[in-house]
Structure formats: structure tokens, C-alpha cells
Amino acid sequence: MTGNPVAAGLRQSGNLFAFFIDVVKAVPRRPFQIRELIQQAWFISSVSILPAALVSIPFGAVIALQLGSLVRQLGAQSFTGAASVLAVVREAGPIVTALVIAGAGGSAICADLGARKIREELDAMQVLGIDPIQRLVVPRVIAGMLVSVLLNGLVSVVGVAGGYLFNVVMQGGTPGAYVASFQALGQVPDLVAGEIKALVFGAVAALVAAYKGMNAGGGPKGVGDAVNQSVVITFMLLFALNFVITAIYFQVVPQKGG
């Protein structure tokens, strides 16, 4: 490797993209690893459901808190619910989902594949005539996408419920107004866009984790480094992607109340 950090960065991006193409090409290849997919989906959800729910309750509450006093001064208390839905479904849901998938699911995938790599299990698998991308990575990426989409639904519900509880119980808002204003700013395409985001984020998190894990080197420390890098890279990619998808969404779908 040359010492040029720009070239090194570009090479990494190129390799990651090539890996992504390899995974896409391996998706339709038979036999599809349904067992591995179910196991991985179960595993990822088991490590991410609880943290996702616990993160989204305070998130909904914080939005209610931020809006509470301002909205009261403007006399627009009945719109707290609208703002809450907008913030949680459009932004917080996918982002919380992404952070949890990358932090809990992705790091576990990366550590698992990294350990297999340094124990030469992946080499052994290739020598036994089995492509680890088809056998191990594809089910993990699909599981990541699936769980991410479902998790996004959970985060949205729990986040809105958290905002509701905070608004109604702590701030003295009326339950009817909170629920009735859901439709004021939010619309169904918001939910669709949120789910699409979650789908993309889940795929990216699992892909980066698998790429980093399969390219771990240099013993146990190498695996630790790979996990660390995979989480950092995923976070950066996800926030950048979130911006791009949101920008496109605003161009494509007309907004209410704008």
C-alpha cells in the first residue's frame, strides 16, 4: 500500500463497492441459505429490539419537551402531535434504527466474520468449494435489511407513544388533540420514505460489517480494529445517506403545510 491517505481511502471505497457488487451477484444464486437467514434475523433482532425501544422513548419525549414551551407560547398546543409524528417517523425512526443496527447487529456480524477469518474458517470454506459471500454474507445482509425495516416500525410506534405520554402526562396536553393532529403535517409517504431509509441503512450496516470482518487481519487485535472501523464507517455513511435520501424525498414528494 502506498502512504498516500487519499489513494488509500479511494482504494477502500473501491473495494467496498466491489464487495457490494459481489454480494448483489450472489443473491440469486441457489441454494438460498434460508436457515442462516432466519438464524441471523433472529440474532440481530434479539440484540437490537431492546436498545432500539429504550432509545426511542426518550427520543419522543425530547421532541415533546423541545416543542412544549414554544408551542404553548404560540398557542399551537394542538399541533404537538403533528410535530412529534413528523420528527419521529421521518428522521428519528430510521436514524435510531440505523444506529442500533450498526452498533449492535453490525458489530456482532463484523466480530463473528472477523473471528472466522483469522481462524482460517473462511479459507477452509472456500477450499471446500463454498463461497462465503453466498453462504454467510448474503443471509446476513438480507437479515439486516429485514430486521431494520421491522425495527423502524417499532421505533416509530414507541417514539410516538413516548411523545404522547410525555405530552399528555407531564405537559398537560389533551390526548385528543395529540392524536387528531397526526395528519396535520405528516402523510403516508413519510412512513414509506422512513421504511426505505431503514431498508437502505440495514443493508449498508450489514455490508460494511461483513466487508470489514472478512478483511480483518493480524490476529485478535485485527478483529477488534475491524469492528471499531466498521461501526465508525457505518455511522458516517448512514448520516450522509440519510441527508441524500431526505433531500431526494423533499424533491419528489410534495409536502403538506409547506
Next chain:
Amino acid sequence: MGVAVRVEGLTKSFGAHTVWADVTLTLPAGEISVLLGPSGTGKSVFLKTLVGLLRPDRGAIWINDEDLPSLPERRLYEVRKLFGVLFQDGALFGSMNIYDNVAFPLREHTRLSEREIRQLVREKLEMVGLLGAENKLPGQISGGMRKRAGLARALVLDPQIILFDEPDSGLDPVRTAYLNQLIIDLNQQTDATFLIVTHDINTARTVPDNIGLLYHGHLAMFGPREMLLSSTEPVVRQFLNAQRIGPIGMAEEKDATELEAESQSGVRLPPLPPIPYQLQPSNGQYRRAERPPGQWCYEHGVTPPPGSFAAEVPA
């Protein structure tokens, strides 16, 4: 019958560092070859290149008239089924027990019923002496057992070419002796082509039909066992007899001044030790690749070192 592997002008480098260049050799079909070399000369890299896990910079690896490095990925996975590889630590799948590990290639590549699989797996496990440990996980057994389980898994698809990555590293001398005997017996039973990568001198002197020596980025010599054991070429001689005197230094190679100082100080290499008998199959039967002791020396007019092939019974 095994398949010959013809390697031509193979070169591999990582970045600016050349691991080895222009390696040309033929692993004769059905024979046992050993690849020796000081630590860090890329023996394991060579082995991984042979099975297509690493792509060489240049050169060809011919197996049944197919050049491995230039094959498309799909075909590569097919050709790899000819290979069985024993990795250094066995490379067992940590999430499966020993039985499932050995059954794995059968379940992936064949349509055998579970009963037939059970029979084949038991047969291979018996061969490596692991019957009774089927339900243990790789983490629960010793390093030697992991190696043997890895060997059973490598053998289960009846490979034509079997590669061993340091089968004796981390094993005690007794276990090494058992494993060496197992290698000889396996070669007799399967007639597959074997390549053993090692730096254990005793293994190299008694097990193989052919020896190769990687040193300083190239293949120093490759040929029949007796040819290398009777060779007076400095590098070969130093390594095969584990001497300090010679071109190989503590850090890679000695420089010219060191070598000169060495030759001026008047130290001489001790005489070549006698060539030992090759290990025989344990059932006393003939092994196809076996040659009578001393035949190569006789045919090539080389006088073996005194005391070679003495009447001592091989262990």
C-alpha cells in the same frame, strides 16, 4: 490416482515486497512432497496460492490442463473440490461439533442420505482416531485433535490433492510421529498427491518422496528426497541439517562480510549425516510412490553419506 500439479514461473508479492519469484516445480502425481523453508519465506502463501485463495502476480498452476489463476471464479470453486487442505489450526467451524464439521462438505456437495453421510463420517473419523469425540465442539478439544478433525474433514470428499499447512506445528514429538505415520498410510490408501509445508526437519527427512526448499524469495532446490539429503549446496545443507554455519542468518540472510568472517574463521560444516530410511506404511504393504532406499543415489552416481540406510529398523 492423484493429480500432478505443475507450477511454472509463479511470482507473488504484497505491495513492494516480493514473497517469492519464479517458482517452478511439479508435484508428481501420487507422491508426497515437502516444502521447507525458514520462517517467513512464504510457505503458507505458496500453499494458499496453490488452491487459489491468493492470486499470484505472474505464472501458471496447471492441474489437469487447467491454469488455476486464470480460471473464472465459478470454475475455480469446481476445481477446488479436487483439493483437501489441512489448515494450521484445523480451521474447524467453531459453531459446529466435530461430526457436523466433517459432514459439512458432504451435505453441501452431495445428495447422500443422512445414513450414508453418517457412515462416511464415521469411517474418516476412525481413520484419524477420533471416534467418540463426534459431539464435542472445536473449542473443547486439544490442538492435536483439532488438526486430526480438520484432516478428516479435508479427506471426506476423497480429494486428489491434499495440502498440509504445518501439520506438526504445536504438536508434541509423539503426536507428530503418529501424524507422520498417518500421512504415509493415507498416501498408501488414497494414492493422492500430497504437499506438506513445514519446517520440521525430522518430518522432512523421513516422510516425503520429494523435498523443496524455499529460501530468500526463490525455490532453492526441488527434487527427490535423497537428492536433497545428499546435496552439498550450502543453503540446502545448512537447513536440512539445522546448522548455524551457512548462508541463512538469524534475520533472513547473512551479508557478505559475515560470510567472509565465517569462512576465514575456519569453521567447517560437519559432515552430512546419514540418510535415514523413509517411513513405511504401518501395514507393511507396498506404497505406490515408494522407491527402494538408495536408488536415486545409485542411479545418479552419488555416494550417500556414510552410514546411510543402515540396518536400523525405521521407527
